[in-house]
Amino acid sequence: MSLPLRFRLNQEDVEIHVQDPTVPLLDVLRGDLGLTGTKSGCAIGYCGACTVVVDGEAVPSCVQMAGLVEGRDVRTVEGLGGPDGLDPVQNAFVKCSGLQCGFCTPGHVMALRALLDEDPDPGEERLRETVDGNYCRCTGYVKILDSAREAVELERAARVAREAR
Numbered sequence: 001m002s003l004p005l006r007f008r009l010n011q012e013d014v015e016i017h018v019q020d021p022t023v024p025l026l027d028v029l030r031g032d033l034g035l036t037g038t039k040s041g042c043a044i045g046y047c048g049a050c051t052v053v054v055d056g057e058a059v060p061s062c063v064q065m066a067g068l069v070e071g072r073d074v075r076t077v078e079g080l081g082g083p084d085g086l087d088p089v090q091n092a093f094v095k096c097s098g099l100q101c102g103f104c105t106p107g108h109v110m111a112l113r114a115l116l117d118e119d120p121d122p123g124e125e126r127l128r129e130t131v132d133g134n135y136c137r138c139t140g141y142v143k144i145l146d147s148a149r150e151a152v153e154l155e156r157a158a159r160v161a162r163e164a165r
């Protein structure tokens, strides 16, 4: 027997059917919904590769039971950006070359997106804490931290531009 699961995903209502509501949200996103931007790394809530934003909070989707997002708001990396281009956090990673293979990048981007939505001027310590929660096996963290700092600046510029319209 399959059970209906309804939630908001990247600003659209979705309804799917799952055999088991305890299946990880990560599997539903990548398997049922084909959103492969969210990566699977450790699968035990440790590496941050699978980070998505649920009701404004960055969560590891590999340990988030899918059934518990019923009625909630989920954002994945596919939901960022729009007609005006990439999200400021994505632009920051491009500008600062904050990636090599890119496997960890969606997790970093979503964690930073949640942080900036909560606090547009988070300060160095919170930026470091956020970046620290996501493992990168390629770059070291210098350029990732540069990207995080740049994201704050690009976010501020985007806000000023929006307010001037």
Ligand code: FES
Residues within 6 Å of the ligand: 039, 040, 041, 042, 043, 044, 045, 046, 047, 048, 049, 050, 051, 060, 061, 062, 063
């Ligand atoms: S794959 Fe989810 S935290 Fe590593």
Ligand code: FES
Residues within 6 Å of the ligand: 098, 099, 100, 101, 102, 103, 104, 105, 135, 136, 137, 138, 139
């Ligand atoms: S860029 Fe390859 S794991 Fe981070």
